[in-house]
Amino acid sequence: xxxSIGQNNLExxxxxMVRSFVQEKLETIMKEEMNQYFExxxxxxxxxxxxYKRHLDxxxxxxxxLQVPRDRENAFQTEVxxxxxxxxxxxxxxxxxMYQKGMSTREIGRFLERILGHAYTPSTISNITDIVMxxxxxxxxxxxEKRYSVLYLDGTYLKLRRDDVANEVVYVVIGVxxxxxxxxxxxxxxxxxxxxxxKEVLRDIHxxxxxxxxxxxxxxxxxxxEAMKEVYPRADVQRCIVHKVRNTLNQVRxxxxxxxxxxxxxxxxxxxxxxxxxxxxxxxxxWDKRYPKIAKSWREDFSALTAFMAYPSSIRPMIYTTNxxxxxxxxxxxxxxxxNSLPSEQAVEKVIYLVSDECNTKWATxxxxxxxxxxxxxxxxxx
Numbered sequence: 001x002x003x004s005i006g007q008n009n010l011e012x013x014x015x016x017m018v019r020s021f022v023q024e025k026l027e028t029i030m031k032e033e034m035n036q037y038f039e040x041x042x043x044x045x046x047x048x049x050x051x052y053k054r055h056l057d058x059x060x061x062x063x064x065x066l067q068v069p070r071d072r073e074n075a076f077q078t079e080v081x082x083x084x085x086x087x088x089x090x091x092x093x094x095x096x097x098m099y100q101k102g103m104s105t106r107e108i109g110r111f112l113e114r115i116l117g118h119a120y121t122p123s124t125i126s127n128i129t130d131i132v133m134x135x136x137x138x139x140x141x142x143x144x145e146k147r148y149s150v151l152y153l154d155g156t157y158l159k160l161r162r163d164d165v166a167n168e169v170v171y172v173v174i175g176v177x178x179x180x181x182x183x184x185x186x187x188x189x190x191x192x193x194x195x196x197x198x199k200e201v202l203r204d205i206h207x208x209x210x211x212x213x214x215x216x217x218x219x220x221x222x223x224x225x226e227a228m229k230e231v232y233p234r235a236d237v238q239r240c241i242v243h244k245v246r247n248t249l250n251q252v253r254x255x256x257x258x259x260x261x262x263x264x265x266x267x268x269x270x271x272x273x274x275x276x277x278x279x280x281x282x283x284x285x286x287w288d289k290r291y292p293k294i295a296k297s298w299r300e301d302f303s304a305l306t307a308f309m310a311y312p313s314s315i316r317p318m319i320y321t322t323n324x325x326x327x328x329x330x331x332x333x334x335x336x337x338x339x340n341s342l343p344s345e346q347a348v349e350k351v352i353y354l355v356s357d358e359c360n361t362k363w364a365t366x367x368x369x370x371x372x373x374x375x376x377x378x379x380x381x382x383x
Contacts, residue, residue, distance in 0.1 A: 023063045026056075030078045034069045037076050044075050133346065136353045143209045144185050148175040149371075150318075151185075151205075151235075152325035153218040153228075155193040156333060160342050169193040170332070170352060171201045174325045175210070180315075180371025182363050184328065184356040185210070189348050195223025202231040215307065217322055219243045225304060239304040240322040241268045248294055260287065260294075267298070268320065271313075273306050315370040324368075331355060 038044060051067040068078065152174040157167040171188040186208075188201050198221070213235040216228045225237050245264055252260045263283050270276035280298060288295045298305070308320040318324065335355055342348045 023066055026063070027067050030069050033078050034071070034076050038071075041075075044073070048072075133350070136349055139353060139357070140186060141208070144175065144205065145177060146209060147178065147212045148210060148214070149178050149180075150176040150215045150217060151210075151213050152176075152322055153198065153201075153216060153224070154322055154325040154329055156329045157193075158333075158336060158342060158348060160189075160345065160348060162345075169197070170348065171197060172325060172329065172332075173201060173205060174328065175205075176318075176324075176368060176371070180367040182324065182368060183360045187349075187352050187356060189345050189352070193221065195221065195227045198224050199227040199230060202227060206231055215311070215319060217319055217325075219322060220247075220301075236307045236310070237304050238307045238319060239301055240320075241305060242321045242323065244298075244301065244305060248298075251294055252291060256290070260291075263287070264298070268305065270306075270309070273309050276306050276309065277302070312370075315368075318368055318370050328359060331359070 034048070049070050049072045051069045053065045054068055056063050056066050070076065153171075155169045155171050157169055159165050160168045168190055169192060171193070173185045173187075174182055175185045176182045185205055186201070188197075188204070191197060213232045215236045215238055216232065217238045217240065218224055218228075219240045220243060225239075228235060228237055245261065245268075248264060249257050249261060263279075263286065267276050267279045267283060270279055280302060283298065284295045308316050311319060332352055332355055335351055336342070336348075342351075
């Protein structure tokens with residue numbers, strides 16, 4: 001036990017020695033800065049006025065009583081840090097990165113207390129992360145491409161506090177260019193997911209420069225197809241096959257699920273809409289008596305479920321499902337999971353923006369599988 005205590009004391013002494021060394025060098029640098037400043041500005045009278053004390057959080061812990069030189073006219077300002085700055089740039093960047101990864105403001109505060117020996121309150125952490133709000137507004141208003149081969153639309157619910165806590169939707173749009181590059185075009189926080197909300201989202205995407213969309217891919221939210229057609233009347237729409245199959249099997253008795261799954265697979269794995277239509281008729285003949293609502297539903301949704309068949313086979317697996325955007329939504333939820341409920345709309349926007357920016361940076365050099373093959377075969381989708 002005594003050796004452990006001795007080790008801790010040694011580590012504390014070493015930490016203090018490093019901080020003292022850093023403080024000494026910072027104070028020397030600031031004194032030299034001040035002398036150089038007045039040498040370069042001889043018109044200013046050099047009336048030194050001692051120094052004032054302040055603290056600064058650094059990689060080596062908190063430096064207390066840092067002596068900052070000053071003059072009587074307050075003409076000199078050190079370049080070591082900005083006025084009123086209480087932490088180095090690395091600390092702000094670290095806090096934002098931890099926030100991006102899903103750590104709550106309280107968790108970040110406890111972590112910083114361990115490494116700096118001083119606690120940051122959750123409100124202070126939140127204020128530091130507020131520096132990204134201007135970036136968020138710029139990002140949300142940025143121009144987008146004129147044409148996208150595919151727009152993926154999806155919404156996810158998060159617990160948001162506005163006086164009380166309730167589930168509110170985050171609308172997300174991912175666009176894929178003709179060359180197969182994807183990016184998150186926008187996210188929109190608030191309310192319950194509805195076709196009217198999606199219409200406003202799509203209008204915003206259009207206003208920011210996206211004039212032409214070849215295909216919209218989304219789940220079966222009532223009214224969403226009409227909203228897509230109102231903003232992009234020439235676009236095809238593709239209902240997510242995975243969602244449709246899942247909903248179908250939920251309506252089937254367990255003993256029939258395997259057989260029904262195989263029969264609907266024969267519909268959406270057809271090579272053409274003509275073949276798919278024949279498979280649908282075979283499905284109806286087999287299952288119409290036992291599950292008439294299911295057969296009717298597939299017949300009514302047939303066009304929206306088979307739109308992908310008009311596209312090159314190399315990209316069909318990427319466009320008959322919303323898997324691409326669902327993976328992104330899972331990442332959002334993963335980062336926000338530890339936060340329980342979000343204290344404000346701004347808190348949601350900060351995390352979603354930081355994750356979106358991270359995704360877009362990663363995707364900028366990665367083509368989606370299949371689009372490249374389609375391009376090489378010179379069968380890229382045309383407008």
